[in-house]
Amino acid sequence: MKILVTAFDPFGGEKINPALEAVKLMKDEIVGAEVVKLMVPTVFRKSIDKAVKAIEKENPDAVLCVGQAGGRFDLSPERVAINMDDSRIEDNEGNQPIDEPIYKDGDSAYFSTLPIKAIVKEIREGGLPASVSNTAGTFVCNHLMYGVLYHIAKNEKNIRGGFIHVPFTPEQVVNRLTPSPYMSAEDIARGLELAVKAIVENEEDISEIGGKIH
Amino acid sequence: MKILVTAFDPFGGEKINPALEAVKLMKDEIVGAEVVKLMVPTVFRKSIDKAVKAIEKENPDAVLCVGQAGGRFDLSPERVAINMDDSRIEDNEGNQPIDEPIYKDGDSAYFSTLPIKAIVKEIREGGLPASVSNTAGTFVCNHLMYGVLYHIAKNEKNIRGGFIHVPFTPEQVVNRLTPSPYMSAEDIARGLELAVKAIVENEEDISEIGGKIH
Amino acid sequence: MKILVTAFDPFGGEKINPALEAVKLMKDEIVGAEVVKLMVPTVFRKSIDKAVKAIEKENPDAVLCVGQAGGRFDLSPERVAINMDDSRIEDNEGNQPIDEPIYKDGDSAYFSTLPIKAIVKEIREGGLPASVSNTAGTFVCNHLMYGVLYHIAKNEKNIRGGFIHVPFTPEQVVNRLTPSPYMSAEDIARGLELAVKAIVENEEDISEIGGKIH
Amino acid sequence: MKILVTAFDPFGGEKINPALEAVKLMKDEIVGAEVVKLMVPTVFRKSIDKAVKAIEKENPDAVLCVGQAGGRFDLSPERVAINMDDSRIEDNEGNQPIDEPIYKDGDSAYFSTLPIKAIVKEIREGGLPASVSNTAGTFVCNHLMYGVLYHIAKNEKNIRGGFIHVPFTPEQVVNRLTPSPYMSAEDIARGLELAVKAIVENEEDISEIGGKIH
Numbered sequence: 001m002k003i004l005v006t007a008f009d010p011f012g013g014e015k016i017n018p019a020l021e022a023v024k025l026m027k028d029e030i031v032g033a034e035v036v037k038l039m040v041p042t043v044f045r046k047s048i049d050k051a052v053k054a055i056e057k058e059n060p061d062a063v064l065c066v067g068q069a070g071g072r073f074d075l076s077p078e079r080v081a082i083n084m085d086d087s088r089i090e091d092n093e094g095n096q097p098i099d100e101p102i103y104k105d106g107d108s109a110y111f112s113t114l115p116i117k118a119i120v121k122e123i124r125e126g127g128l129p130a131s132v133s134n135t136a137g138t139f140v141c142n143h144l145m146y147g148v149l150y151h152i153a154k155n156e157k158n159i160r161g162g163f164i165h166v167p168f169t170p171e172q173v174v175n176r177l178t179p180s181p182y183m184s185a186e187d188i189a190r191g192l193e194l195a196v197k198a199i200v201e202n203e204e205d206i207s208e209i210g211g212k213i214h
Numbered sequence: 215m216k217i218l219v220t221a222f223d224p225f226g227g228e229k230i231n232p233a234l235e236a237v238k239l240m241k242d243e244i245v246g247a248e249v250v251k252l253m254v255p256t257v258f259r260k261s262i263d264k265a266v267k268a269i270e271k272e273n274p275d276a277v278l279c280v281g282q283a284g285g286r287f288d289l290s291p292e293r294v295a296i297n298m299d300d301s302r303i304e305d306n307e308g309n310q311p312i313d314e315p316i317y318k319d320g321d322s323a324y325f326s327t328l329p330i331k332a333i334v335k336e337i338r339e340g341g342l343p344a345s346v347s348n349t350a351g352t353f354v355c356n357h358l359m360y361g362v363l364y365h366i367a368k369n370e371k372n373i374r375g376g377f378i379h380v381p382f383t384p385e386q387v388v389n390r391l392t393p394s395p396y397m398s399a400e401d402i403a404r405g406l407e408l409a410v411k412a413i414v415e416n417e418e419d420i421s422e423i424g425g426k427i428h
Numbered sequence: 429m430k431i432l433v434t435a436f437d438p439f440g441g442e443k444i445n446p447a448l449e450a451v452k453l454m455k456d457e458i459v460g461a462e463v464v465k466l467m468v469p470t471v472f473r474k475s476i477d478k479a480v481k482a483i484e485k486e487n488p489d490a491v492l493c494v495g496q497a498g499g500r501f502d503l504s505p506e507r508v509a510i511n512m513d514d515s516r517i518e519d520n521e522g523n524q525p526i527d528e529p530i531y532k533d534g535d536s537a538y539f540s541t542l543p544i545k546a547i548v549k550e551i552r553e554g555g556l557p558a559s560v561s562n563t564a565g566t567f568v569c570n571h572l573m574y575g576v577l578y579h580i581a582k583n584e585k586n587i588r589g590g591f592i593h594v595p596f597t598p599e600q601v602v603n604r605l606t607p608s609p610y611m612s613a614e615d616i617a618r619g620l621e622l623a624v625k626a627i628v629e630n631e632e633d634i635s636e637i638g639g640k641i642h
Numbered sequence: 643m644k645i646l647v648t649a650f651d652p653f654g655g656e657k658i659n660p661a662l663e664a665v666k667l668m669k670d671e672i673v674g675a676e677v678v679k680l681m682v683p684t685v686f687r688k689s690i691d692k693a694v695k696a697i698e699k700e701n702p703d704a705v706l707c708v709g710q711a712g713g714r715f716d717l718s719p720e721r722v723a724i725n726m727d728d729s730r731i732e733d734n735e736g737n738q739p740i741d742e743p744i745y746k747d748g749d750s751a752y753f754s755t756l757p758i759k760a761i762v763k764e765i766r767e768g769g770l771p772a773s774v775s776n777t778a779g780t781f782v783c784n785h786l787m788y789g790v791l792y793h794i795a796k797n798e799k800n801i802r803g804g805f806i807h808v809p810f811t812p813e814q815v816v817n818r819l820t821p822s823p824y825m826s827a828e829d830i831a832r833g834l835e836l837a838v839k840a841i842v843e844n845e846e847d848i849s850e851i852g853g854k855i856h
Contacts, residue, residue: 012427069428073821082294082323082348086425098421099331109296109323117313127813129824134296135349138425165428170829171769178606179715181823182771187812207312211300211352213226214283214379287607341599343610384615385555392820393501395609396557401598440855497856510722510751510776514853526849527759537724537751545741562724563777566853593856635740639728639780641654642711642807 001033003196004060006051008067008140011042011092018169018188019066025189030196036060042092042140044085048147055151055159062114062160062199063148066192067141069165070172073181074129075191077116078136078163081146082109086138102146110149114162115198115205122198128183128191132210136163164195215247217410218274220265222281222354225256225306232383232402233280239403244410250274256306256354258299262361269365269373276328276374276413277362280406281355283379284386287395288343289405291330292350292377295360296323300352316360324363328376329412329419336412342397342405346424350377378409429461431624432488434479436495436568439470439520446597446616447494453617458624464488470520470568472513476575483579483587490542490588490627491576494620495569497593498600501609502557503619505544506564506591509574510537514566530574538577542590543626543633550626556611556619560638564591592623643675645838646702648693650709650782653684653734660811660830661708667831672838678702684734684782686727690789697793697801704756704802704841705790708834709783711807712814715823716771717833719758720778720805723788724751728780744788752791756804757840757847764840770825770833774852778805806837 007023010016020039028035038054040047055063069076083106085097116132123130136142145163152159166188173180183191221237224230234253242249252268254261269277283290297320299311330346337344350356359377366373380402387394397405435451438444448467456463466482468475483491497504511534513525544560551558564570573591580587594616601608611619649665652658662681670677680696682689697705711718725748727739758774765772778784787805794801808830815822825833 067428072428073815073823079298079352080296080323082325084293084325086346088423088425088427096423098423098425099419107322108325109294109321111296111298111322124816127816129812129815129821132300133349134352135347135426135428137428138293138348139427141428170771170825173715173771174766174769179771179823181715181821183812183824184826184829186828187826205313209302209310209312211302211312212349213302213353214281214286214349214351214355287601287609338602341602343598343601343604343607384557384611387501387557388552388555390557393557393609395501395607397598397610398612398615400614401612495856500856507726507780508724508751510753512721512753514774516851516853516855524851526851526853527847535751536749536753537722539724539726539750560728561777562780563775563854563856565856566721566776567855569856633741637730637738637740639730639740640777641730641781642709642714642777642779642783 001200002036002058002060003033003199004036004038004054004058004063006038006040006065008040008042012089014172017068018166018185019068021185022166022188022192023066025185026192030193031200033200035196044091044095044097044140044143047140047144051144051148052151060159064195065144065148065163067165070168071180072165072167074131075123076131076133076165077119078112078145079116079132079134080109080111081136081142081149083146084138085143091140102143103150106150110146110153112162113160115202117208117210118202118206119195119198120210121208122194123191126194128187133165134212215414216250216272216274217247217413218250218252218268218272218277220252220254220279222254222256226303228386231282232380232399233282235399236380236402236406237280239399240406244407245414247410247414249410258305258309258311258354258357261354261358265358265362266365274373278409279358279362279377281379284382285394286379286381288345289337290345290347290379291328291333292326292359292379293330293346293348294323294325295350295356295363297360298352299357305354316357317364320364324360324367326376327374329416331422331424332412332416332420333409334424335422336408337405340408342401347379348426429628430464430486430488431461431627432464432466432482432486432491434466434468434493436468436470440517442600445496446594446613447496449613450594450616450620451494453613454620458621459628461628463624472519472523472525472568472571475568475572479572479576480579488587492623493572493576493591495593498596499608500593500595502559503551504559504561504593505547506540506573506593507544507560507562508537508539509564509570509577511574512566513571519568530571531578534578538574538581540590541588543630545636545638546630546634547623547626548638549636550622551619554622556615561593562640643842644678644700644702645675645841646678646680646696646700646705648680648682648707650682650684654731656814659710660808660827661710663827664808664830664834665708667827668834672835673842675842677838686733686737686739686782686785689782689786693786693790694793702801706837707786707790707805709807712810713822714807714809716773717765718773718775718807719761720754720787721758721774721776722751722753723778723784723791725788726780727785733782744785745792748792752788752795754804755802757844759850759852760844760848761837761840762852763850764836765833768836770829775807776854
C-alpha cells in the first residue's frame with residue numbers, strides 16, 4: 001500500500017508550519033505501507049494542482065493532507081470539506097477569495113473517505129489527544145481537502161482521501177500574549193504515524209461515538 | 215414579509231434552552247416583518263417534521279432556526295448544514311444515530327440562504343459579538359437546518375432558510391466547574407431581532423471578510 | 429451603614445471601563461445602606477491617594493473597589509493583595525514599575541476583610557457566575573486594594589475593605605480576534621448590588637468551599 | 643551547589659502526577675549543580691514535614707518545589723505563597739481545611755526567593771512556553787511553598803526557595819470532554835532543567851516585564 005502525505009509550507013506570519021515539521025519526522029514505511037511525502041504551497045489552486053500532479057504520478061492508495069490549526073488542542077481528522085473559499089487572510093501569494101465556490105461543478109461538500117473514527121481511536125490509544133472535526137475552515141486547508149476529493153470523485157479513482165489538522169508546536173506559542181495550546185513536533189509526528197496505521201488497517205471506518213453537539 | 219423563527223426545547227440535562235427563552239422575548243414585528251415563533255422538540259426527525267408543517271401552514275419568506283451552543287462565545291449564524299447525523303448524546307426521545315445520512319437523496323450539504331455576513335455585521339453594530347460558524351455540529355441542530363433546507367430545495371420553494379447558534383445564559387453556567395462563556399437572554403433576544411432585521415433588509419448577502427482559517 | 433464603592437477610569441486602550449459603567453448603574457441605597465460612588469484614576473499612587481481621601485472624608489463602614497479583568501468569565505472578589513507592583517503595561521500616566529514593593533513598611537500581603545465567600549454565594553443565588561480569585565494581578569488593581577487595606581491597617585480603622593474584578597462588557601469584545609468572555613453592564617451592576625448586600629448582611633464571612641487547586 | 647527538587651504524588655483522581663514524571667526524567671547534575679530529588683505526599687502538613695526533613699538533611703542551596711496545574715498552558719514559576727489553606731477537594735488523606743491559616747505566627751505571604759523572571763526567560767529561550775504566576779492556589783501546592791519559605795525564614799537559613807507549576811501531560815487529557823492544554827513529560831523535564839540552570843546562574847533575579855494586569 002502507498003500513502004501520499006502532504007503538508008503546507010508556513011503561512012500567516014509563522015516561521016514554521018508544524019504540519020511540515022512533523023511530516024518530515026515521519027517514518028517512510030508504516031505497518032508495511034510506503035509513505036510518500038509532499039510539500040504543497042499555502043496558495044489557492046496551486047496547492048490542489050501540486051497534490052493532483054503527485055496523485056497522478058504516484059497513484060497512491062490513500063491521500064492524507066496535513067495542515068496547521070493554530071488554537072486547536074488536539075489532532076483532528078476532518079469529516080467534510082465544503083465548496084467554499086472565504087479567506088480571512090491572504091494566502092502566500094496574496095490571494096484572498098471571499099465567498100466563492102471552489103469548483104462550480106462540484107458537490108456542495110465531500111466527506112472524507114479516510115476512517116476518521118478509527119484514526120481518532122488509534123491516536124488516543126497511543127496516548128495523544130484527538131477528535132473528529134466537522135469543519136476544516138474556509139481557507140487553503142479546506143480548499144485542498146475539497147480539491148483532492150473533487151479530483152478523486154470526478155475521475156472515479158479508487159483512492160481514499162482526507163485531511164488532518166494539527167496544533168501549534170511549543171516554539172510557536174512562546175511569545176504569544178494569549179495562551180495557546182500546542183503539541184511537540186515529535187508527538188505530532190507520532191500521531192500522524194498512528195493515523196497512517198489506522199488508514200492502512202481500516203478499509204472501512206469503525207462505528208464509534210465521536211460527533212459534536214454544535 | 216413573514217419570518218418563521220424556531221427554537222428547541224431544553225436538552226442535555228439543561229433546565230432551559232437559551233434559544234427558546236430568547237425567542238419568547240423577541241418582538242412580534244421587526245422592521246415591518248411579521249415574526250412567527252415555533253418551538254420544536256430536540257428530537258431527530260420530529261424537529262424537521264414540525265418545522266416543515268409550520269412552513270407549509272405559514273408559507274413564510276424566510277425561516278430562521280435558533281439553537282443552543284453551550285461553550286460558544288457569540289451569536290453565530292451557520293454557513294452550512296451537512297448530510298450527517300452523528301450524535302454524541304441521546305436526543306430527548308433516546309435516539310442516538312451514529313454516522314448516518316439525514317436524507318439518502320439529499321445533497322452532501324446545503325448552504326444557508328440567509329445573509330450570514332449581513333447578520334453578523336448588523337449584530338456587531340448593535341454592540342453584541344457575532345461571527346460566521348462553519349459547522350452546526352452533527353446533532354439535532356445541524357439535522358434541523360439540513361432538513362429545512364432539503365425540504366425547501368426539493369420542493370423548489372422561494373423561501374430562504376438558515377440557522378443561528380446562541381451561547382448559554384448566565385444562569386446556566388453558575389454551577390459549572392469549568393468556566394463557560396454566556397450572554398444574557400435579553401441580549402440574545404436583541405441579537406436575534408437584529409438578525410431578523412438583516413434578513414428583511416438584505417435579499418442578497420453582503421461581501422465581507424468573515425471566514426475562518428480552520 | 430455606608431459603603432464606598434470605587435471604580436477605575438478606562439485603561440489599556442479600552443474606550444470604557446466596565447467597572448465604571450456598572451458602578452454608575454448601581455442603586456444609591458442597598459438594603460438600607462448608603463452607597464457612595466468614587467471614580468479613581470488608573471494610575472499608581474494617585475488611585476490610592478484619591479481613595480484614601482474619600483475614606484477620610486466619608487468614613488464608610490466598608491470599601492469595595494471594582495476593576496476590569498478582561499478575559500475573566502465571572503465576578504471575582506479578590507482574596508488577597510500582595511506588596512508588589514509589576515506592570516505589564518504603562519498606567520494612564522506612563523508609569524510602569526517592575527517588581528517594586530508598594531509600601532516598604534507594609535505586610536507582604538493583606539487579606540480582604542470583606543465576606544468574599546458570602547459575596548460569591550449571594551451573586552450566584554442571583555443567577556450570575558462568581559468565584560473567589562486568589563490574585564488581583566500586579567497592576568493598579570492589586571495596587572489599590574493593597575493601598576486601601578494598608579491604610580486601614582496602619583491607622584487601625586474599623587473599616588472593612590476589598591476588591592472585586594468584573595469581566596468585559598459585550599461592546600468591548602465585538603472586534604476582538606480572539607474570543608473573550610463578557611457580562612452585560614446591567615448584569616455587572618446587579619452583581620455588584622448583590623455584593624454590597626452580602627457585605628451589609630455578613631459582618632463575618634461564611635464557611636464555604638471555594639478555594640482553587642492552583 | 644546543591645538543588646533540592648520536590649514533586650508530589652498523584653492526586654485528584656489522576657493516575658500520574660506530571661511533576662513527578664518529569665522530575666524523574668531530570669538529569670542529576672545541571673551546569674555543575676547536584677540535583678537531589680524528593681517525592682512528597684499530596685497531604686497537608688506531611689508534605690511540609692517531608693520537605694523540611696530533607697532540607698535539614700541535605701542542606702541545599704535552593705529548593706524548587708514542582709506541582710501539577712491542570713488547565714494551565716505553560717510552565718509557571720510562582721511569585722508568592724499566601725498564609726491560607728482553602729481546599730476545594732480532599733487531599734490524599736482526606737483533609738479539607740477551609741479558610742485556615744497555615745502558620746498562625748507566619749507572615750501573610752512569602753515571596754519566592756528564586757529568580758522567577760530569569761527562569762521564565764531561560765525556559766522561553768529554550769523554546770518552551772513559560773510565565774510568572776501570581777497565585778499558587780489554596781491547596782497543597784501553595785501550602786508546601788508557604789511551609790518551605792516559612793521554615794527558611796524562621797530559621798534564618800541562607801537557602802533560596804520557590805515553586806513551579808507544570809501542565810498536564812498528553813496522556814492525562816486524552817479522555818477529557820473539555821479540551822485541556824498539556825506539555826509532554828520530556829518537555830516538562832527539559833523546562834525544569836532550564837529552571838535549575840537559571841537558579842544556579844542567577845543569584846539575583848533579573849528585571850524584565852512579566853507581571854499580569856489581573
